[in-house]
Amino acid sequence: xxxxxxxxxxxxxxxxxxxxxxxxxxxxxxxxxxxxxxxxxxxxxxxxxxxxxxxxxxxxxxxxxxxxxxxxxxxxxxxxxxxxxxxxxxxxxxxxxxxxxxxxxxxxxxxxxxxxxxxxxxxxxxxxxxxxxxxxxxxxxxxxxxxxxxxxxxxxxxxxxxxxxxxxxxxxxxxxxxxxxxxxxxxxxxxxxxxxxxxxxxxxxxxxxxxxxxxxxxxxxxxxxxxxxxxxxxxxxxxxxxxxxxxxxxxxxxxxxxxxxxxxxxxxxxxxxxxxxxxxxxxxxxxxxxxxxxxxxxxxxxxxxxxxxxxxxxxxxxxxxxxxxxxxxxxxxxxxxxxxxxxxxxxxxxxxx
Amino acid sequence: xxxxxxxxxxxxxxxxxxxxxxxxxxxxxxxxxxxxxxxxxxxxxxxxxxxxxxxxxxxxxxxxxxxxxxxxxxxxxxxxxxxxxxxxxxxxxxxxxxxxxxxxxxxxxxxxxxxxxxxxxxxxxxxxxxxxxxxxxxxxxxxxxxxxxxxxxxxxxxxxxxxxxxxxxxxxxxxxxxxxxxxxxxxxxxxxxxxxxxxxxxxxxxxxxxxxxxxxxxxxxxxxxxxxxxxxxxxxxxxxxxxxxxxxxxxxxxxxxxxxxxxxxxxxxxxxxxxxxxxxxxxxxxxxxxxxxxxxxxxxxxxxxxxxxxxxxxxxxxxxxxxxxxxxxxxxxxxxxxxxxxxxxxxxxxxxxxxxxxxxxxxxxxxxxxxxxxxxxxxxxxxxxxxxxxxxxxxxxxxxxxxxxxxxxxxxxxxxxxxxxxxxxxxxxxxxxxxxxxxxxxxxxxxxxxxxxxxxxxxxxxxxxxxxxxxxxxxxxxxxxxxxxxxxxxxxxxxxxxxxxxxxxxxxxxxxxxxxxxxxxxxxxxxxxx
Numbered sequence: 001x002x003x004x005x006x007x008x009x010x011x012x013x014x015x016x017x018x019x020x021x022x023x024x025x026x027x028x029x030x031x032x033x034x035x036x037x038x039x040x041x042x043x044x045x046x047x048x049x050x051x052x053x054x055x056x057x058x059x060x061x062x063x064x065x066x067x068x069x070x071x072x073x074x075x076x077x078x079x080x081x082x083x084x085x086x087x088x089x090x091x092x093x094x095x096x097x098x099x100x101x102x103x104x105x106x107x108x109x110x111x112x113x114x115x116x117x118x119x120x121x122x123x124x125x126x127x128x129x130x131x132x133x134x135x136x137x138x139x140x141x142x143x144x145x146x147x148x149x150x151x152x153x154x155x156x157x158x159x160x161x162x163x164x165x166x167x168x169x170x171x172x173x174x175x176x177x178x179x180x181x182x183x184x185x186x187x188x189x190x191x192x193x194x195x196x197x198x199x200x201x202x203x204x205x206x207x208x209x210x211x212x213x214x215x216x217x218x219x220x221x222x223x224x225x226x227x228x229x230x231x232x233x234x235x236x237x238x239x240x241x242x243x244x245x246x247x248x249x250x251x252x253x254x255x256x257x258x259x260x261x262x263x264x265x266x267x268x269x270x271x272x273x274x275x276x277x278x279x280x281x282x283x284x285x286x287x288x289x290x291x292x293x294x295x296x297x298x299x300x301x302x303x304x305x306x307x308x309x310x311x312x313x314x315x316x317x318x319x320x321x322x323x324x325x326x327x328x329x330x331x332x333x334x335x336x337x338x339x340x341x342x343x344x345x346x347x348x349x350x351x352x353x
Numbered sequence: 354x355x356x357x358x359x360x361x362x363x364x365x366x367x368x369x370x371x372x373x374x375x376x377x378x379x380x381x382x383x384x385x386x387x388x389x390x391x392x393x394x395x396x397x398x399x400x401x402x403x404x405x406x407x408x409x410x411x412x413x414x415x416x417x418x419x420x421x422x423x424x425x426x427x428x429x430x431x432x433x434x435x436x437x438x439x440x441x442x443x444x445x446x447x448x449x450x451x452x453x454x455x456x457x458x459x460x461x462x463x464x465x466x467x468x469x470x471x472x473x474x475x476x477x478x479x480x481x482x483x484x485x486x487x488x489x490x491x492x493x494x495x496x497x498x499x500x501x502x503x504x505x506x507x508x509x510x511x512x513x514x515x516x517x518x519x520x521x522x523x524x525x526x527x528x529x530x531x532x533x534x535x536x537x538x539x540x541x542x543x544x545x546x547x548x549x550x551x552x553x554x555x556x557x558x559x560x561x562x563x564x565x566x567x568x569x570x571x572x573x574x575x576x577x578x579x580x581x582x583x584x585x586x587x588x589x590x591x592x593x594x595x596x597x598x599x600x601x602x603x604x605x606x607x608x609x610x611x612x613x614x615x616x617x618x619x620x621x622x623x624x625x626x627x628x629x630x631x632x633x634x635x636x637x638x639x640x641x642x643x644x645x646x647x648x649x650x651x652x653x654x655x656x657x658x659x660x661x662x663x664x665x666x667x668x669x670x671x672x673x674x675x676x677x678x679x680x681x682x683x684x685x686x687x688x689x690x691x692x693x694x695x696x697x698x699x700x701x702x703x704x705x706x707x708x709x710x711x712x713x714x715x716x717x718x719x720x721x722x723x724x725x726x727x728x729x730x731x732x733x734x735x736x737x738x739x740x741x742x743x744x745x746x747x748x749x750x751x752x753x754x755x756x757x758x759x760x761x762x763x764x765x766x767x768x769x770x771x772x773x774x775x776x777x778x779x780x781x782x783x784x785x786x787x788x789x790x791x792x793x794x795x796x797x798x799x800x801x802x803x804x805x806x807x808x809x810x811x812x813x814x815x816x817x818x819x820x821x822x823x824x825x826x827x828x829x830x831x832x833x834x835x836x837x838x839x840x841x842x843x844x845x846x847x848x849x850x851x852x853x854x855x856x857x858x859x860x861x862x863x864x865x866x867x868x869x870x871x872x873x874x875x876x877x878x879x880x881x882x883x
Contacts, residue, residue, distance in 0.1 A: 044843075044847045045840070045843050045844070045847070046843075046844060046847040046848075046849050047847075049673065066831060066834050067834065067843065079564070080831055083730065083734055084734065086736075087734045087735055087736050087738070087739045088736050088739055089739040089742070091747075091750055091831075179562070215544075216846065218846045218847065218848070221848075228466070238848075241847065241848035242848070244655075245652060245653045245654055245655060245848065246653060246654030246655035247654060348562065349401065
């Protein structure tokens, strides 16, 4: 049979048979990268990858970055860290979470190592762990994204989380399901801020008002962007992505008047994993992530994160307010993290998962 | 020496199929309070589990119906009738197989509000219809036209058609079953549509959600219950596969059949032309056009679509996802070779010794991919496995784990295809070579190899394409993080449709590389579906 092949065909066959060797070679090359620092990033890959490359260039330390899927955001990486700890071999050096509560939860489980980064000196104490196991920086706000097409007059814009339960907007507004990520943290924190009774009343109002519960903040943003919903809760980075693509949307920082709870601000959090393979590299990476220049880059990037330090310039987009320009909701990360698993379980049952 | 490939293949099955699934099963009885059947005693007791299983079954049945309608219609019209351009359309029928289901979903979701149960069933049906089309076409080609004509002359056209239906039924059923198995365990598309705004969940989504919530304190029962809940599902699939294998054993795939006489469509000829076009447009055209439009900047309202934007999108795709593309293609190529290497010895055992191997090898397909991957995590990220890595290097964190998971997942395709070929090789040929005193290597190279080479090539091509589009395993296994399909779904979620479109087109171009190489090597034109 072999003699049926022409020389050219034999050449093609040989080249194709060589492919696995090349493939395995490239796999081996990937494995060699494990000499650098291993970073688990829950911040959107689109936003964080360039920053990671910048760190590599500046420090000469290679970074093996692992990102999460949109559907399992945050929880996927937290699960991975927990699984690795259970197996007795942490693979992650640095965990860069795009929200706070799950990081606090990891600290409570004893999976994070203390490190007081000099870069974090100017970050307000309320965003840092007293035992230095995690540090917050560059935050996102939980805002209302509003369709300018469906609500052309700014005077008609919703201004509060209670607008979701207003019959005026019945079936025309949305929020992500509070199963993972910032929405789970938001709901869990709200339960404490509002009190059990008021919170249950509000959640009951959401169901009664036929609020659309979508899978993610990206989904709520798209629903408003495409004119399917008049407004929805989302994060400022998702709002900014829509705005930068020319979508007719506006941003409202909710609950700013009277005794309303204020707008929830959820910082990123960075931490070193206990027993990680490259602790020294991990410290350098944490220092870099917490530096003012990185916070400024995050503010200037598409994710338009809000710097926690007043000295760092905020996002160029004026509708995303700076840290002192709005009233932030006061919430307790430790208490929220304590209640996270109960909330996750309860909402999973409520939402059929 | 001649036992080595067989030993390696059996060891592979034991290590990468039996062990992960065994560990999962063990964990359902080995709870924090010791050995017990608490998870089993409440099998399907949770209404959420029942609802998810119900949705999965309903979705799989509906999707399979769509796949059969589209795939069978396509194959019948292009192989059995005088449809215009049938010679051109027929080979194109396999092309939608190169399109990952997630791309089909993204394409349609961009055009219409694809969020409910019906759109999901339609999308999955479209994605998996090539299985039905390919196997139906194979069944139609295997029927001898002379037999059909004899039946027609003796008993009339209706009887001849009935006979034809009986002869191709096994292949159609096998195609439908493949579509059913893939759709019932599908996680990626229902999850994507959830992100787009649906409020019901499949069983695979439930398993994944429970698995992910483990970190926030979900109990052992919560984790074990969905795994136990899968048992009836797996049992149903195994029975269905068993039936399909029995049907297949009776299918008419021998000899050198003459083509079937073509049915004249008359004035319906051009009307019928719409069906294959619909099949190709839905499975290939829509995703490709939408991805092309995305790459041209259709989702960016700040500037008009242009070739310059296309150029920028492709440049961004190369810059930001070039590594991912290299990783995906490398893994797919290695999977293709690995699958052939493992399947060939197992196929010989199945054909020459015991058909039990056929049944054992379909197990990875009967188990939802998400569950198989979780089994890999539990097995190869365990305390004892980690101790082994101190000596061998970290297998769990390496691309090799992704490759073996893909090979395990696609093992049924390799073993069933190759065992079918081995069965058709007369044992006399092998015995003659052995009597002539040729060693096992010479026999493998000169007898078995050449006879099995075309089938091995087909298996390799299929594994390559399936590995490029596999999402569920890549989502669960951390080492699969760089896979392009996984990255694609993230990019689109994060509003990067322009780069995502370019990346999707690159992925599709990679998938069609294999048929092009095939043409280069064999010098033959692609003349038929399979």
